Amino acid sequence: MSTENQTPETEDAELNAEADAALAAEAEAEDTASEEPDPAEEISNLKDQLLRALAEMENTKKRAEREVKDTRAYAVTGFARDMLDVADNLSRALQSISEESKSEAGEALKTLLEGVEMTERRLLSSLERHGVKKVEPSPGDALDPNMHQAAAQIPADQPKGAIAHVMQPGYKIGDRTLRAAMVVVSAGPATPPEGGEAEGGVDVSA
Incomplete structure (x- = not known):
């Protein structure tokens, strides 16, 4: 179509269409540029993923070594x-x-x-x-619930709550209790009844 026959309205419409097309192309270029990842950020993300993977591998290795060690120790x-x-x-x-x-x-x-x-x-x-060691506490030792089992409580010269007598030794394997030592716990010194006689009829009034 010859430009000589175009009206001012037609020319304005064509100019507007060209401007719109240019704006659309520019916007599309900007969107494409914004979608492209930042190289520095991408490298940082990859480095973080690598460190996480290495840490997980190290934890897995330590767990495996611990399991092997426990298996050998407690087999x-x-x-x-x-x-x-x-x-x-x-x-x-x-x-x-x-x-x-x-x-x-x-x-x-x-x-x-x-x-x-x-x-x-x-x-x-x-x-x-x-790895199996004997556990044989002595009278007067403190009671350890992890290693000792209190079978009874009696008046004794040892402090209250301390071991008064060992009935059966215990054993441990590694850091674990294989069998707790059977012990008698002290209830403290016997209190003499009124009249000056302790248990067993012994006169302590003198």
């Missing part, structure tokens, strides 16, 4: 618990013979007792080599 738990009865029986057998009887025993009995004592020591040594 003999069941077997060790079964061996405690053997250790208890050996100990009871030795305790059942008084020192007087030992001194008066013949050579055969002395040899037998020495064999039992050696067997007990060897058993405890073997258990300890595998």
Whole structure:
């Protein structure tokens, strides 16, 4: 169409259309530019993801090492618990013979007792080599609920709440209690009744 025949209105419309097209193209270019990621921000995000992945790998490695260590340390738990009865029986057998009887025993009995004592020591040594240690508190020691089991409470010279007597030794494997020591807890010194006599009829008035 010849521009000579165009009216002013037509020319204005064409100019407006060209302006609108230019504005639309500019806006589209700006949108495209804004959608492109910032290289610095993208590098920062990738670095953060890498650090997180490395931290997770390190935590997984530590967990695996801890599990392997625990498995090795506590693998003999069941077997060790079964061996405690053997250790208890050996100990009871030795305790059942008084020192007087030992001194008066013949050579055969002395040899037998020495064999039992050696067997007990060897058993405890073997258990300890595998991480199992004997727990045998002394009278007067503080009661540890994690390692000791109070079976009774009696008047004793030890402070109230302290261990008065050990009925059965305990054992631990690693940091865990394999069997709590059976103990008797002190209720404190006996209070003498009125009249000046303590329990057992002993006169303490003098």
